[in-house]
Amino acid sequence: MSTFAPFSYIRRNRARSAVLALMLGFTAVCFLAGMYIEHQQAVFELSYDKPSDYLLVYSNSNSMEIVNELRDFGEVCEDYAPDKADTVIGVSNLYFSYKTIMGYDNSTGSILFRKEEDFEEFNRVMTDVPDEVVLKDGEIMLSQTLANNWGVKEGDVLEYSEDWDKAYFADPVTVKTIVDIPGMVLYGVSSEVNGDTVMFLRSEPDTVSGYDRQTVNDVLEDAGAKISADYPHIQIQTNYSWLNEIKDQLSMFKYILFAIAFIIGLVLAVTVNAAFSAAYEKRKYEFSIYKAIGFSKSQIFGKVAGEVLLLDLIGLITGGLICLLVILTVNYILGPQGIYFFKVSVTGILSTIGCNLMVVVPTILLNLKRVRKYDVTVY
Structure with missing residues (x-):
């Protein structure tokens, strides 16, 4: 495997990469919050989301x-x-x-x-x-x-x-x-x-x-x-008028979810970017050499973006599996009481995507700006 490939860094730094991936995967908590918040609406949709x-x-x-x-x-x-x-x-x-x-x-x-x-x-x-x-x-x-x-x-x-x-x-x-x-x-x-x-x-x-x-x-x-x-x-x-009334009454919970996702994204953006910055600072010699031997800016951008996105994917998969485990556990324990998650939360998925973008995009851009400053003549 080429040392310039995004996965090479992850393979050589498993412990650090695992921590970074878990931090990125924490955005999946927004999906779990969406499942809880949309559960109320899902109960009504089971009975009324159909023609009257x-x-x-x-x-x-x-x-x-x-x-x-x-x-x-x-x-x-x-x-x-x-x-x-x-x-x-x-x-x-x-x-x-x-x-x-x-x-x-x-x-x-x-x-x-x-x-x-x-x-x-x-x-x-x-x-x-x-x-x-x-x-x-x-x-x-x-x-x-x-x-x-x-x-x-x-x-x-x-x-x-x-x-x-x-x-x-x-x-x-x-x-x-x-x-x-x-x-x-x-x-x-x-x-x-x-x-x-x-x-x-x-x-x-x-x-x-x-x-x-x-x-x-x-x-x-x-x-x-x-x-x-x-x-x-x-x-x-009618079914639709009743369901629309319920959605209007519960709409504030969606705004609360989006506010929570924004706060989580903001906190994680600062925390994750600081962690990545520290990791890339230790690699300034590596990126200086890449620039010295002729790798273009677009290739360096591809490496930085590839590493962050790959860690993000690993984190989201891990976070998703943890959420799935929580959902299955709740359904197993509370299902006999008629309390369980009925359906996947679309709002939870959207809030997770939004929160994740708030973290990933600044991390890629800020660290790309950082590595472009590295110069082999300095180090």
Whole structure:
């Protein structure tokens, strides 16, 4: 191997190179931070990042003006039902909480039906819930992840109390069945709920021609726009509108992540550059000789950049493997509790790339400037 090749220095200085690579690989901590921060959004995406099968109209305030507007809409709601989603059902929004991977509770919404036949119709046209699921009054269905998160099993009776405060049911409910579907999902039947939320449900399953999910979604979005124009104070919810609202609420966490990545990049840029500067200062005779025997500036730049980038690649691979080990360990330990990393964080990847560039680019340029000053006639 040529002594001018980037890998030759790494091979001859394994210990020092390992330390430099680990310092560069520390930028991968931004990916792990992104995984933690985006976990909250990922929970919602599992349930809502898909075309809508129904539209919900409800009040998110106790204001009499809004309550009266919702009541007025309820009297004419069938006039707004689109052709492909003309099933109108009165349901109740139920908000429940679950433990997040960050240690605190978060909340999301679910649906309680007032009548058994309403849930039967819902299940008939939906493909997310297994056909064999049948719920009677006072029974609920949970996804496996939510059941694990709550620590409940089929047959358990749930009632709001000081010892169990995950959700408020008007009367005790029984966990009828637990199904293996993604996300934190709860459906139930309770004749005790008021049913003040209006649901426009798809008329046929997506297996029927003309009722594919995207077509029905577009029809529901158009219907929601018309309702919102006529009744501006009541809440309109589709999958996409709900998910966009969640993303807006959680967007500050992404800015926090980018700020963390910037701070880490700044600290590492100073630290890593100082370490590389010390290493290159000890090699001033080596680079002076390279210049003396005729290596061009571009060749010297290639050597400096090659060494830094190769160490950076080794560091990122090492950091990535450590992150993978942490993720697998967390999933193994907390998975049985319904708490685990669902998906790879794109924001974490982008913040890692940005942080890494903040470190690598200045290191290459500053050390290239340094080695260009070395002169064999001086040393």
